[in-house]
Amino acid sequence: MTFSRQVLGLLAPALSLALLAPLSPAQAQATAPFPSQPIHIVVGFPPGGVPDTLARILAEKANLGQPIVVDNKPGAGGNLGGETVAKAKPDGYTVMMGGIATHSINGSIYPNLPFDMVKDFSPILWVAATPNVLVVHPSVPAHNVAELIALAKAQPGQLTYGTPGIGTSPHVAGEMFNAMAGVKLTHVPYRGRAQAVPELLGGHIATMFDNLPSALPAIREGKVRALGITSLKRSASAPDIPTLAEQGLTGFEADSWLAIFGPGKLPPDVQAKLAAEAQRVFSLPDVQARMRALGMEPIAAGPSQLAAHQRSEIAKWAKVIRDAGIKPE
Template identity: 50%
Template sequence: MMRVSRMAKRLLLVLFLSVTMLTAQAQALTKSSANNSWPKQAIRIIVSFTPGGAPDILARVLAESWQQSLGVPVLVENRPGYGGNIGADIVAKSEPDGYTLLIGTVGIHAINGALYEKISFDPINDFTPISFLASTPNVLIVNKQLGVNSLHELIQLAKAKPNQLTFGSSGVGTSLHMSGELFKEMAGIQIRHIPYKGRAQSLPDLVSGRISMLFDNLSSSLPLIKAGEVQALGVTTLKRSHAAPEIPTFAEQGLPGFEAISWFSLMAPANLPPSIQKRLNQLTRRTLNNPDVKARLLAGGLEPNPGSPKELSKLIAQESAKWSRVVLQSGAKLEQ
């Protein structure tokens, strides 16, 4: 039998380790190259609500900008239903390759986990945070035939007619629904919730008088308010909106501390490669920090404020704690 010397064994070990290291480096370079070559195909942004609302507006702003800078199609796909859960589920179960993204909302990521008995995805762990996009006050608008001109007058009417007045929202579990629940709790009134799939269905019912009032994103309802078709009673932020400074806050009208903001984010499936996460964050910041884009969004009631993934994760944790308490106090519980 042939004996292998100690020196030869050492040489073989060194050779083996060298080959292993080179293989690992080659694999890392291949993966890095693949990530750096993103995007190679069309990107789709899922909006979990009907067209025309704030999530849809933001998605189309991003799509228009990215399509020009990236040279690939960027498609916006509306998949409404179950308070945003249908669209979110699609993204949660997609490949983490940067080609399927979600316009996240406070409802999807901070409310629905507490509201729904069964949910087909984890609102936090099944997603990679990319960036905060923008926020908008919610606004309470009423049918003009209701005959109220202030929040105080509405509260008095609701107390005189318990469970006879109705409030609409763009869906169960949305921040608009929770705004109504918080309003009921803080004002000590009983009004019935009428959920819709989106604002496209709820606004005609408000104007016609089929529902008494509606919580909506200010950015969505501002044109109707300015046209005088509906009466705005208050915004749900602690400060008045730059887009409509004439509308008082709930806090100013006897409900101190009342705050319910609709916010929107960009999310991807969990385990997105960090290089693609970074690239998407950069693209988002560049788009929303563009002076023309920023001015257009502000004029429409949206306040853009892109940030880091870490900042977004912190916000989601804080909002989840807040709205879980509201859901618990309201007693609302749903099955999907």
């Protein structure tokens, strides 16, 4: 017997034992098909809002063989949740319900944003768009956009518009309105919609851009008057409200949008599996009906469409923010 055969003979039992030894949890997870454990979807806002609602719909309807857990991490305009996901391991077990603030606006407002809105994320699904709606207190003598513009020009700087805060979607929508209409509505920022809306209902501010789902109850009750929708097309949730674009502000579009992102450098097969299942869920007729009833427009577009939309939005809002001189609080 040669020396090499003797060595192999001595090693054979040890090799057999090694092959039969159970895998460690980390090794088992690495070799198991995705997903092999619960998936966490981070929402950078409190429970009850539109991003949270969409995340919970996905958690309820998804069929990936593992549960989806919704983690609310509110703070810093959604940036806390964004940072959590940007720094997570790119294995598909941590994703987020992001959107216009975290993935198109905040990068132009916060100079020390703890993540790159594009490089640190992998696009998964463009879920929905939510139009903003321009509403006024009933005491304001304007029943359409043209009348509001005329009133604002007759009283420069006297009409106010409230927002949930600096850099929010309603804020940049208001600054776009100022620029395109050639007027100066005075911005009054609040710390959240819960503070801004009572001020509007009480007549302390004249107008505001509000998310359509949030504003619809007050509109239907006659507590505020809707002048126009910020999407290019009328909303199926409120088809009687004309768009700003059809009232003379051609091309005006300032929708809030929601999308699912994973950490950057997500493996393509994991990204594709998450995208396919999320697209299936948000294409279900009952889910789309539920979304429209809440004032959301279903989109359910895949990673490439989401990436293109994000690039377009970043460029658009960077110009509005720069021209308006918007700075963080």
